[in-house]
Amino acid sequence: MANTQKDFNNIVTSEIINAYIKRMSGESVSSIDSIEKLSALNFFPARYISRLNDGDKQKLLNIFNDCAKQNDFRKFIQVVETKVPGTLNRTLDGYIKEYKNFVNLPENKVIENFTYRDLYDSLDQSRIGRFIDRLFGMQNFRSMSKEKSDGFSGRQISRILSGLYFIKDEFDSKKDRFEHFSKLQDLFLEKRSIVDHFKKKDEELSKEFFKNVEDMGINSRQIQDVLVGGDSKDYALNRVDFFETTSIEDLEKIAELDEKMTSIVAVPFIKNLLGLSNNEGFKDLNELNPRQLKDLETLLSRKEGDTRAIIMDRLAKFSNVIENVVDKTYNNFSDFIKRSDGESLFSKEEITDEIVNALAEQGAFAKETVQDFAYAATNITLNNDLFINKFEKEKISGLNKDFASIDDGNICYIQLEGKVYELNGLNAVESEPGIYTLPSESFEEMKNKLASIYGVSFENIDSNDIKIGINPLAENFLDIAVEQEKLNTKNADEKVSEENQNNYTNQDVSTQSQEIKVQDKTSSNSYAMPSSSGFTIFTGSEVYLEALEEARKRVREYILTGRVEFINKESVDSQDVNSVKELAEGSQSGLESVEIEENNDEISEGDIQEEGVQEEGNIVEGAQDEDARLKEFIPYKRDLLDHANYEPNETGQDSEEATRNEDDASLDGAEETMDGAKNDVAESTQVNDLGSGNTEETTELEANSSNDEGVTELEKQKLEKKVEELNKRFIIGQSPANVIEYSDGSKIVVFSKDGKDVGMFYGSTKGSRGKRVGARDLKRIKAELENMERQNELAHKPEDDGMEM
């Protein structure tokens, strides 16, 4: 295997060596007084140093120390190779040989064709340990079993990681041949015990490690995901395959997905695509096995473009819908489930979870379009489990420690003058089967409690003004289980009639007796308003169960309402609901989208656009917002170049010339690229259309865009948002373009969209109009860019100053 000095020079930087030595020994460079010490530090493994004769050793040490004084170890490497020919090559050959031995490569096996699967198959725990042992000369690492790894010292771990750091660079420089080696590092790092150890022993060291990892261009989150993912062999095998079939970019996408959208949304969606129930399979997207990934690919292969980009697109859309549905649902529903302390009985997460589960069960996530999905959201059936579980939980813990449990009938909700009060501990007694009675003294007790809890005086009310109910989850409990009944005897007859119609047995309660009777409702499916003067309390398990059922319907209703509000306006009557439903249904037979935007308060015909119209250029502002948002989930794939030397053309260049050269616009390839670009964008952003919205807002923007600065306040707000989004994205690392500038002043900018190069812009300071470069040239120019980068790197390498011994 040919290895050159240049290779090694590229690998070993002074920073690495310095860090290496410090980590290895804590010794200063100046204290390195023998080559053996260097070898002891594994700067050079002893077995290779031992191959040198004494003279070469001394030379090597002298060079080392000379360079150390100048803190320039790059020079050291260069000089060593010059003065002690073959040393480093032998060393590097040794590494390679070790590696080949380690993986137990057959002699005739070409390492270039060696897959990670081959590597993994050749490994076992002891081999990993042996590898580390042999590679780093660490006698204590023969076993990498979890048990033993706990005994690693911080220094030992530091040495391992430093070694990996070193080797990673080494093999990165020969990435084509040793790409799989970085995966070995992943496998190694997968041993969570090491990091556990790190975390336990030395937080700072851990931080340093991850910083180093980041410095190496590896997403530490990705590694952390690996590290916490588990350590069973099956898992590891899946992990191996996963790494083998998934690019770093894709991993980052997934990590990004996980971070941005939360697994609450993403996992059910993917499971649904794969035909898995929500209770089986992976719990985290990183656990997707290769087969599942391939299935995903297959499922989505009918779509052109980046498969994962499509997933991201759809998830982003769906997430948006869910988020809004949840918001509306929660906001509405939570009013009904607030406790006296203001805390909601259900968390937003619980509501979200329930909604998402219901959607997943219905296959909503597999819907092709967002409006189909939104429509499905109006038809979900929530599972009672949420409420039952919550109820049970609350029953145990008690809504309030001062109050008794729910099914004793002691938690009551009282509505007075339109407000609902929670009042517990009234100790309703089941005076006869199905009838609960509130002792007469409880009325005063109730008033006192209300006054003390809510600070409201109820001196002037009597029992006829009050309705008391139980079970906050009952549908319309405001209306049913708790009823404000200000009209006492006035409409009594009418109400009694209504009550009878509803099969509702009701018991009037005498104000004088201060007795409250409660009827257990067991037969009616309706919670029509009980109507009477006096108190009515509903309780008992039957009521509870029915209440749950009604609560379920209630949630569904709010989802429906929320959905409609979300699309259109705050309140909407049933006709409107039906209209929207029809629109959604209609969309399946031709309408391409229903506009869905967080801030979209209006829905208009313009919001529902036929695809053809959009193709004609009727792109609304929201599409760009949506697009920008989607891009967050679609990191660009391509390698990014250093644009440090880029200098833009002169300001305001040659518009006249540009016009003169208008005809040049039809240059070779322009049309092709145009088409290609259109296709690319159309393919990868099919759902962009769906997110378009804010037609009115756009109009408003345009209408107001003629102020002094040319930017409206609304636009400024949007820009403000964009800046915030961008600032977040800077951390992640994306770039839409590479640039190349020629000595004649012309430049080429390669723009990427959704992870793909969609076109190139070519311009010249000499006045020719910018033009697109044909797609066929894309490859050639990319190669040129890479070549320039290489040359740039070489140009910045320090020259060998021929330092003499």
Next chain:
Amino acid sequence: MVRKIDYSFKVLEEILTFKKYENREQIMAVGKAMLDIAEKKDCKEEYKEIYRDAYKKLDSLTYDEMKEIIDILNPSSN
């Protein structure tokens, strides 16, 4: 090797696709507004430098060039 990423192109892209433009002045106005917003933000100086760089790049383009890029980024916008 960790490569330095020039994010100013991303900013440039955001500016160019922010809305439909009718002339260069409109684009520059949006670019300037974004730059001003970024300058006022409480964020790293490096981030602000990105916006400055993006504005500089933007300013180097003719309207035709800007339109070309917009068309590349979003062919259906015209």
